Structure formats: structure tokens, C-alpha cells
Amino acid sequence: MTQTTPDAPVRRQRAQVKVRTLRTDRWWLTPLVTFLGLSSFLVYGVWAIIDTSNFVEPYIAPFASPCLSTSAVCDGARLFGWAPIGDWYALPPGLLILGLPGGFRLTCYYYRKSYYRSFWLSPAACSVQEPHGKYTGETRFPLIVQNIHRYFFYFALVIGAILTYDAILALVHKPLGLGSYILLANAVLILGYTLGCHSCRHITAGRLNHFSRHPLRYRAWTLVSKLNAKHQQWAWASMFSVMGADLYVRLVAKGIIAFPFA
Amino acid sequence: MEIERHEYDVVVIGAGGAGLRAAIEARQQGKRTAIVCKSLFGKAHTVMAEGGAAAAMGNVNSDDNWMVHFRDTMRGGKFLNNWRMAELHAKEAPDRVWELEAWGALFDRTKDGKISQRNFGGHEYPRLAHVGDRTGLEMIRTLQQRVVALQQEDYETHGDYEAYIKVFQECTVTRLLKQDDRIAGAFGYWRESGAYVLFDAPAVVLATGGIGKSYVVTSNSWEYTGDGHALALLAGAKLINMEFIQFHPTGMVWPPSVRGILVTESVRGDGGVLRNSEGERFMFQYIPEVFKDKYATTEEEGDRWYTDQANNRRPPELLPRDEVARAINAEVKAGRGSPQGGVYLDVSTRLPAEEIKRRLPSMHHQFKELADVDITAEPMQVGPTCHYIMGGVEVDADSGAASVPGLFAAGEVSGGMHGSNRLGGNSLSDLLVFGRRAGAGAAAYVESLAARPRPAQEAVDAARAEAEAPLQRSGENPYEVHQELQRTMNALVGIIRKADEVAEALEVVEKLKERAQLVGAAGSRVYNPGWHLALDLRNMVLVSECVARAALKREESRGGHTRDDFPGMNPEWRRKLLVCSTGDGRSVEVEERVQPSMRDDLITLFDRDELKKYLTDEEMAEFDGISK
Amino acid sequence: MSYKAKFKVWRGEGGEGKLEDFTVEVNEGEVVLDIIHRLQATQAPDLAVRWNCKAGKCGSCSMEINGKPRLGCMTRMSTFQEDETITVTPMRTFPVIKDLVTDVSFNYQKAREVPSFTPPEGVRPGEYRMQQVDVERSQEFRKCIECFMCNNVCHVIRDHEENKPAFSGPRFLMRIAELDMHPYDVADRKESAQQDHGLGYCNITKCCTEVCPEHIKITDNALIPMKERVVDRKYDPLVWLGNKIFKRSSK
Numbered sequence A: 001m002t003q004t005t006p007d008a009p010v011r012r013q014r015a016q017v018k019v020r021t022l023r024t025d026r027w028w029l030t031p032l033v034t035f036l037g038l039s040s041f042l043v044y045g046v047w048a049i050i051d052t053s054n055f056v057e058p059y060i061a062p063f064a065s066p067c068l069s070t071s072a073v074c075d076g077a078r079l080f081g082w083a084p085i086g087d088w089y090a091l092p093p094g095l096l097i098l099g100l101p102g103g104f105r106l107t108c109y110y111y112r113k114s115y116y117r118s119f120w121l122s123p124a125a126c127s128v129q130e131p132h133g134k135y136t137g138e139t140r141f142p143l144i145v146q147n148i149h150r151y152f153f154y155f156a157l158v159i160g161a162i163l164t165y166d167a168i169l170a171l172v173h174k175p176l177g178l179g180s181y182i183l184l185a186n187a188v189l190i191l192g193y194t195l196g197c198h199s200c201r202h203i204t205a206g207r208l209n210h211f212s213r214h215p216l217r218y219r220a221w222t223l224v225s226k227l228n229a230k231h232q233q234w235a236w237a238s239m240f241s242v243m244g245a246d247l248y249v250r251l252v253a254k255g256i257i258a259f260p261f262a
Numbered sequence B: 001m002e003i004e005r006h007e008y009d010v011v012v013i014g015a016g017g018a019g020l021r022a023a024i025e026a027r028q029q030g031k032r033t034a035i036v037c038k039s040l041f042g043k044a045h046t047v048m049a050e051g052g053a054a055a056a057m058g059n060v061n062s063d064d065n066w067m068v069h070f071r072d073t074m075r076g077g078k079f080l081n082n083w084r085m086a087e088l089h090a091k092e093a094p095d096r097v098w099e100l101e102a103w104g105a106l107f108d109r110t111k112d113g114k115i116s117q118r119n120f121g122g123h124e125y126p127r128l129a130h131v132g133d134r135t136g137l138e139m140i141r142t143l144q145q146r147v148v149a150l151q152q153e154d155y156e157t158h159g160d161y162e163a164y165i166k167v168f169q170e171c172t173v174t175r176l177l178k179q180d181d182r183i184a185g186a187f188g189y190w191r192e193s194g195a196y197v198l199f200d201a202p203a204v205v206l207a208t209g210g211i212g213k214s215y216v217v218t219s220n221s222w223e224y225t226g227d228g229h230a231l232a233l234l235a236g237a238k239l240i241n242m243e244f245i246q247f248h249p250t251g252m253v254w255p256p257s258v259r260g261i262l263v264t265e266s267v268r269g270d271g272g273v274l275r276n277s278e279g280e281r282f283m284f285q286y287i288p289e290v291f292k293d294k295y296a297t298t299e300e301e302g303d304r305w306y307t308d309q310a311n312n313r314r315p316p317e318l319l320p321r322d323e324v325a326r327a328i329n330a331e332v333k334a335g336r337g338s339p340q341g342g343v344y345l346d347v348s349t350r351l352p353a354e355e356i357k358r359r360l361p362s363m364h365h366q367f368k369e370l371a372d373v374d375i376t377a378e379p380m381q382v383g384p385t386c387h388y389i390m391g392g393v394e395v396d397a398d399s400g401a402a403s404v405p406g407l408f409a410a411g412e413v414s415g416g417m418h419g420s421n422r423l424g425g426n427s428l429s430d431l432l433v434f435g436r437r438a439g440a441g442a443a444a445y446v447e448s449l450a451a452r453p454r455p456a457q458e459a460v461d462a463a464r465a466e467a468e469a470p471l472q473r474s475g476e477n478p479y480e481v482h483q484e485l486q487r488t489m490n491a492l493v494g495i496i497r498k499a500d501e502v503a504e505a506l507e508v509v510e511k512l513k514e515r516a517q518l519v520g521a522a523g524s525r526v527y528n529p530g531w532h533l534a535l536d537l538r539n540m541v542l543v544s545e546c547v548a549r550a551a552l553k554r555e556e557s558r559g560g561h562t563r564d565d566f567p568g569m570n571p572e573w574r575r576k577l578l579v580c581s582t583g584d585g586r587s588v589e590v591e592e593r594v595q596p597s598m599r600d601d602l603i604t605l606f607d608r609d610e611l612k613k614y615l616t617d618e619e620m621a622e623f624d625g626i627s628k
Numbered sequence C: 001m002s003y004k005a006k007f008k009v010w011r012g013e014g015g016e017g018k019l020e021d022f023t024v025e026v027n028e029g030e031v032v033l034d035i036i037h038r039l040q041a042t043q044a045p046d047l048a049v050r051w052n053c054k055a056g057k058c059g060s061c062s063m064e065i066n067g068k069p070r071l072g073c074m075t076r077m078s079t080f081q082e083d084e085t086i087t088v089t090p091m092r093t094f095p096v097i098k099d100l101v102t103d104v105s106f107n108y109q110k111a112r113e114v115p116s117f118t119p120p121e122g123v124r125p126g127e128y129r130m131q132q133v134d135v136e137r138s139q140e141f142r143k144c145i146e147c148f149m150c151n152n153v154c155h156v157i158r159d160h161e162e163n164k165p166a167f168s169g170p171r172f173l174m175r176i177a178e179l180d181m182h183p184y185d186v187a188d189r190k191e192s193a194q195q196d197h198g199l200g201y202c203n204i205t206k207c208c209t210e211v212c213p214e215h216i217k218i219t220d221n222a223l224i225p226m227k228e229r230v231v232d233r234k235y236d237p238l239v240w241l242g243n244k245i246f247k248r249s250s251k
């Protein structure tokens, strides 16, 4: 201490303000909206895994891509016609791969912030007291596992590439349908989200102390930093776009959407 | 109540740039050092400095060197400077700045990785080491962190962070204590608890900054109540040059609650121009005779200078501060001011918005938040504000020693270095150069002492009774006395002075002196701002009297002292310093003293033609003798 | 132009105290600190408040205004409705000395526990060469005016006094990041960021960034990058292996 106090300080305590917060604005609105938004995504995700109409030439629903088995559920949608795990697997394809994008988002620095705030209320909003008696943050299991985010990032890059590939496949297909553009838009948003990742920022050049000695990596870092500054917006946009695109494909597959250029 | 007592070798009063640098030096010389400051550690006034620290490192223009810097400083101070200080300052500033870098400071860089330097008024070359427009913050944080580093070292060796250097924050010193004629310690109180504290120390370094709170419109904070000036006077030391107060040309003028807050000179250094309500760049009309050949005479030339400094002269917006402040004052008086009583300072038409935000981030922020003005899109309104006092404790240039043995002073509280007007950026480097010298001087003095003086008990009792008095009285509200003092000084001893007005001010000050003796402070002693102000009033009144008396005496206009009734500079007055002292601790006496002549090798650094404008014929004859 | 505003100001010493009501004049262009000063000058001369610069440069006047940490000198009265009651309280995370003044020594203590800048041996003052792009990240963090509002708002210690020994708060985690990114610093700070200063307690909920008056992106630019640097050291076997094989260090 630099001695703010005379040598024997009187017993000191905080100002006794007995309310949870003195904020007068609608601080609960953001966590509430976030809660609803994230919940809707979860609910949709579960449904999408169970739902089997995930493919209609030339579209594959993003939640079911890549299709890795030969089982009938995604026949015709296999990546390069490749089915590494053979045909014994008969469960929904989403179940196989959704762990990766799911884990990516679950450990994403932005999503962490948003669900710690809206689900765990820790804190619900700034200078609003949290309801928990004890707090250890991300110092121990299970939350310490959040530190593996960068591995999910590597996988997410692959998934991003596959979704782009899916979109390109759909785009070269004749006749061109609205779905192709939807898949393309989704792929762009997913890539924007993925490349703006904090781990990506770290890997490109964030870990260096001399940008000037690595001009290319520094350039990459600058670009990633630009995306990263809007990571929250990318996160929401890509979350809704992936949901929207997925739903669209399924609705087309089910024949519910059936106009000529669908 | 028992008085808390601490023994130290050196007590540094003030934790601004000067105080911290002095304390670091004293500790590095192995002396047990205390730092005492009125506000929290790291909040001293130095934190507000924006533009930069002047040091002739020659990073941007390799023609720069100490001699050029020395010349600029003397010129800026109208040759009234203590030339030895100006010399030491110019020679040592680069080392002091580099030292900061080795302690962790991160200045803005040049292309080849050196410390970048910017232009500022009165400096011939780009010379100010800076970090955006928050150089003071960088400096104080670096010094603060250096103190912490030393404490960590002490922790390693002694197991106690505070074994050799300790910060007493939110602690105000109200009296220096002596034994016979030597300094023996200091007396003060904790702002937080109101408890008294006694420092028993043979050497005291004053680094308390300035006096701006005696004025209404000022860029200074509440700390600037002239405590160090008053403490020194009351301890028997002398103040010089107190008539010279720098009014910074560009303070905010609107809204009223922020009137006076500084708009950094870098705005002009980076291209900002001054216009009156008719849209005219009026500074071209105000280039004084002595500077005629150094400044551009057309807007085109001035504009070219920003990109090509070798072949053009600088625009007159970058004249020394006193000139610009007077020019703005004159424009407003002539009815060509802005609606709220200032003039316009515009960068929005001079630089792209992005560039403005990058170079002047805190100005952008300050105007946006406080005045709702976007400086990238519209001009600012600015006017002069009380900014800096050139005068202060008379010290020995090499050691910072005042005339009282054991008393040292550095930084704004010391006098002489800047003569009649300080150049922008010369203060931050002054703090470092003379802070270090005062710290070393104090350490050497302690070393040389045969016996340690002890504060006399009667003096302690008297200091205590004096501090206690306002709490015991139910008198006038100290805020009212303060406001009247501020109004008086602002109106009557401001930028432009007249004999009768200053005399009137002296009468008011005399009455305020009585009233200050009678103010009361209601409430407890725990963090009671009314009480604190009541104690500061003594200092403000005393220092205001020095300013007014010296201003009345100096019958010429020079630098930060402009007499309406004596508009010109007078070479006879150049050699005279006005020295303030007090015999009884209540009234101030002013004497004239002759300034020693400049050393031969220094005076010959100047052109004869230039010297002619400042020196008497007699002195010129002497000069001709030397230069032959 | 001017109107009477209703204020509630927390008053008391050493924790005990209550909100007191005031009605006070407000003029155009004023900030909350001006109003506190008006209260001092007219109604409550012993009302305690810290301030220095009145221009958002020194970080002295931190307080909570309508429950939000703010600088009193940078909160314009025009951001409130004229009929709104404005509540002013001291920072909640630190013990109160009196009224709006809190004991912030926690911060100075933590500052002292961060090992200082450690340059390599043998570089003399004046020999430092650094490129602007290399110092920019740390420069952002050095804009900090030490208002301590980020430490005040951080729920890790605001809501859990017991975490204070283990957690240095965003201000000083950012200081560690600043030094770790300094081109000339050779100390290893990653291990200690996690072990001694509690980086793991931060759950990146960004309240520090929200309140920072200097608009420093504390979470995005200091805390998360620091977390990633710690991952390099502690949780990423690939990086560890790479460093072993190529004998390089991240510095």
C-alpha cells in the first residue's frame, strides 16, 4: 500500500447501500433479449438434429454438413462423395459434427460473455449484483476447459470451408435457385464470424511482440482485428443466418417451400 | 492527540514530475525518502500536461542541439532567464527523456524507431517528445512506476516495500520547521482523517507546482494554491519573478463550467489556425518587431511550413504564448471575438477527420464530452487562461538549493529557468532536469551535515494551533473569500495590468488577508474540504500579494507581464530581478536585484543583431569586447 | 436555462451512512461534479469528494451516478431529464472514507505486486529503437488514468470481497498485458498472470470495457489476448512442442 491511511485505520467498510443496483435504466433488457435469442437457437438446434429432411438437390442443410456416412439420410450430399465412417451409422448426421461448431460457439469469448450474463446472471448487467454466493470464474473445472477454444477454431475453419464449398456447389448448379444465394450469404457470415475469432487474432500475430518484423502477419492481424471488433455482430448475424439457411433447405426438402426458383 | 512522527533523510513535497524525479534521485543516492502529496499518487498536475517534453535529441531534425534549444529558451523568456539553468536544462533534457524510456515510457516513434518530436511555439525545430496529447500522463505514470520498481527492489533486499521510499498521499504540508536557521522538518495533516503528522528531516525538496487557483479562469486544479511558494516564504526563502504569469492563449471558453480548461498548443503545432469573427487569420497582424524575421508574413508561406520547414518560416500562430494571448485579448476587446468571448481555433478545415482523431485524441474527446463540439467538423472557441507561473523560489541552478539551508525546490515552484515567459514543453523537461538535480542536491546536503537538526517543539505547537484554528471558529465560509480573491486577481492583475488597478488589488488583498484569518470550517476533521480550503487561503493570499507587488514595481512589459502604462520592453529592466520575501510572515517586501551577466561562451551563441533588441548599450559594448 | 434538480447523495463516514436529499440549481453546460461543488459551496461545506483536473484526465472523481460508475467531471447534466432524481454514491467495491471518497489503497497494493518493466541487460538509455506499430498496443493501455472504475465495476471483486487477495482486477491485468506486449520487456509474465493475479477469474463479461472513460478496449485488447498468451504457455501442447523443436520463444 502506498499508505492512503494513517497508521491505525479505523475499521473500514463499503458504503452500505442495501439494494442490488441503483441503476435506473432498463438494464435487464439486454440479458433478457440475449436469453431469448440464445434459447431459440438451442431449441432449433435440437429440432434440426432430429429432423431428417436435410438434403434436396443441390442444397444441403448447414446443420447436417458435411455428411460423413453412407446412410440414406444424406445420400447424395456427401463431401466429395466421400463417406469415411461407412454405413453402419444411422443416426442423424447433425449429431456427428454439430459438436464442433457447437463447441466453437460455446467456448467463443463473445458467447461466453453473453451466456454468463444472460443465463448465469454473473453479472446480468454491469453494477448489478449477481445472485451467487461464491465465484471462481474460469479458474477451475469445468470452466477452465474454455481455454481449449483455439482447437475448436481450427475445426471451425474446416467447417467454414465446407459450408463455402456447399454454397459453391449449389451456385454452379443449373438452374440457379434462391437457396444458393442463401447458402452463400450464410457461408460469408460464418467465415466472417470464424475469422474474427480472438484465437485467430492471437494466432495471426497477436502472440508476437514485434509486428514490424512480420509485416504479412501484421497485415493479417489488422484485418482480423477489424472483424474482431465486430465479433458480437458477426456472432448474431451468423447464428441467425445458419438457422435461417438450415430451415430454408429443410422447408424446400419437405416441399413446403415450392416456388419455381426456390 | 499524539502527533504522528516520521524520520526521513529527505522529504519531497509534491508528487508531480519534479517531486517524483527528485525522490527517485534521493533514493538512488541511498537516502531514506518520503514523498508527500495532497492528492492521490499519480494524480498530480503533471498528469494534465499534453503537448510534450522539449529535449534537443535531434531525432526529427538533426540540426537541433542544446545550443539551439538554449537560444530558444532565452529568447522565449526575453533574456530574463537564469542562464545557467537554461544551459543545464538544454544540455541535460535529452538524457532525462531517454532515461524515462529505459523505465518503460512509450513515446511516439519516428520511422527509424527513435522518439518522435513535434513542433511547438517558440521552438526552432521539432523538439517535443510526446505521446499523442497525453505526454504528462505518460511521464507521471513512468515515474510512478519507477518509484514502485525501487520499492520492489527494497522489498527484495529488506523485506519491506517502504524501507527507503514511501508515499504519503492525501497529506498536506502546512509549515516547514526549522532549528535555528536550518530546515529540520515539515508539519502537515492527513486530508483523510484530519490527524496531524510531523516529518523530522534535515532536507526538504519543494515540488508543489503553481498558483493558478488564485485566478477564476485557469487551467490549473484545486491543488495549485501556491503552497510551496508560501511555505518557502514563511521559512525565510526568497521568491523571484513573481510578476510573470503565463496566460495560455487557448483555454476553453464555453460552457461556463469548463471555462479555462486547456486546449493544447499541439492543435496549432499540428496545423490549427486562429480566426476572428470576421474569418481573418489575425495573428499575421501581431508579429512583434523582435520576431519579424522568424515568422511567415503570408498565409501561403505559413501553410507551406508544415510540410517544408527548411525553406519557409513558421506561421505566427506559433509565436510564444504571451504574444498569442495578448493578440487574442486584443481581438476580443476590439469586438471581433466569438459570441462567448473567445476567438476561433480551427483544425477541422486543415486536417482530415481521421488524422485529427489520431493526433489529438484527448482534445477531440474533451470537446465532444464537455462542450458537445466535434472538432473535426467545426472550430473551437478559445481564449486566454491562467496557466503557469514563471516565478518561484530562488534556487541555485546546479543543486536546486534555496537560500535557507536544507531547503530545495524544483519544477514550477522554483523560479528563474523560464525568465519572463516559458516555452511550451520546457516545463516537463525542466521537471526532470531540476527534479533530479534537487534530489541529488538534497542527498549531498544531508551527507555533508555533521549533526541532524531537530524541529523545535514551539514551532510544532504553533503549526498545530494554526492548523486547528479554522475548525474551532464559526466564521465566514472560506469559499466566499476564495471567490473574491479569484475575481480580484483575474480582473486587476490579469493579462494586461495598470498601476492603479494593481494598487486596488493590493488593497483588496489586504482586506482578504484579515478575512482569511477569520474563516471557519463547519463539520468534522475527516475529509473536510471547507477546512482544507481555509488552510490554503493563507497561501493563496500571500502569493497573490507577491504577484501584485512585483507587478506594480516592474514598469515595463515583458513576457508574462504586460503593463498598459508601460507597453515596451526596457533593457534596463532586463537585468533586474524582483525578489519577494516576508519578515513577519504577514506582509511581503519586494527588492530589486541585479541579474548576473551571461557567461562569455553562452552570450556569443547569439547574433549581435538579436542581442541589440534586448541589451543596454553598455552591455552591447561589453559584448563587442568579448566577441572580438 | 437554469433549473432546480433533485439529488440524492450518499453521505456518511466509514460505511455507515445514508442517501441525503438535496435540491440544487443547475445551469447550462454543467456536469455532475459542478453540482457537487455547488452543494459544497452552498449547502454542505464538508461534503467530501475527490477531484483534480475537471477535464477527465486525472481519474480522481470516480463515483456512481444513478448506479453506474462515472467520472463526475465528464457526466453532463444534460444527459438527465430535468425532473429526474439523480443518485450519487461512492464506488461500491472500496471501503468508504467519507461521503463520495473511498479508500482505493487496494489498487496501489496490487500495482506494487506487478513486477516492473524489465529491459534486457546492456541496452542503454537512448539506444531503444521501437517501431510505432510495435508500441501501439501497449500505448493504448497506457492511456489509463487510473480512475479505478474498472476494478470497481468488476463483479469478481465487487460482488465477492473474498476474491480480492487472488484477483488484481482489470486495471492491473491490463498492466501485465501492457508489459507482456512491450517490445523490450524480457520478463515472463504469463504464468504469474494466471497464478498470482487471477486472470482466470475474469469471465470476459466486459463491464470494465463498458465503464472505462478512456474507452480502452480492456477486455478485447488486453484481457483476452492475455488469456490467449496464457493458453500458449499452459494449455496448448502444440505451441509447447513447436517452441521446443524450433527453440524459439514467443517474445
Ligand SMILES: Cc1cc2nc3c(=O)[nH]c(=O)nc-3n(C[C@H](O)[C@H](O)[C@H](O)COP(=O)(O)OP(=O)(O)OC[C@H]3O[C@@H](n4cnc5c(N)ncnc54)[C@H](O)[C@@H]3O)c2cc1C
Binding pocket: B013, B014, B015, B016, B017, B018, B019, B036, B037, B038, B039, B043, B044, B045, B046, B047, B048, B049, B050, B051, B052, B053, B054, B135, B136, B171, B172, B173, B174, B207, B208, B209, B210, B219, B220, B223, B227, B228, B262, B387, B388, B410, B411, B412, B413, B424, B425, B426, B427, B428, B429, B431
Ligand atoms: C493543462 C496543462 C497542460 C500542460 N501542458 C504542458 C506541456 O505540454 N508541456 C509542458 O512542458 N508543460 C505543460 N504544462 C505545465 C506543467 O504540466 C506543469 O508546470 C508541471 O507539471 C508542474 O509540475 P511539478 O512537478 O512542478 O508540480 P505538479 O505536478 O503540479 O505537482 C505538485 C505536487 O505537489 C503537491 N502539493 C502541493 N502542495 C502541497 C502541500 N501543501 N503539501 C503536500 N503536497 C503538496 C501536489 O499534491 C502535487 O503532487 C501544462 C500544465 C497544464 C495545467
Ligand code: SF4
Binding pocket: C150, C153, C154, C155, C156, C169, C170, C201, C202, C203, C204, C205, C206, C207, C208, C209, C219, C223
Ligand atoms: S471482463 Fe473480466 S475483468 Fe472485466 S469486468 Fe468482466 S470479469 Fe472483470
Ligand code: SF4
Binding pocket: C059, C143, C144, C145, C146, C147, C148, C149, C150, C151, C170, C171, C174, C208, C211, C212, C213, C214, C215, C216, C218
Ligand atoms: S483502464 Fe479505464 S476504467 Fe480502468 S482505471 Fe484505467 S482509465 Fe479507469
Ligand code: FES
Binding pocket: A104, A107, A108, A109, A110, A111, A149, A153, A193, A194, A196, A197, A198, A199, A200, A231
Ligand atoms: S469464435 Fe468468438 S472468440 Fe473465437
Ligand code: FES
Binding pocket: C050, C051, C052, C053, C054, C055, C056, C057, C058, C059, C060, C061, C062, C071, C072, C073, C074
Ligand atoms: S477531476 Fe480529473 S478526471 Fe474528473
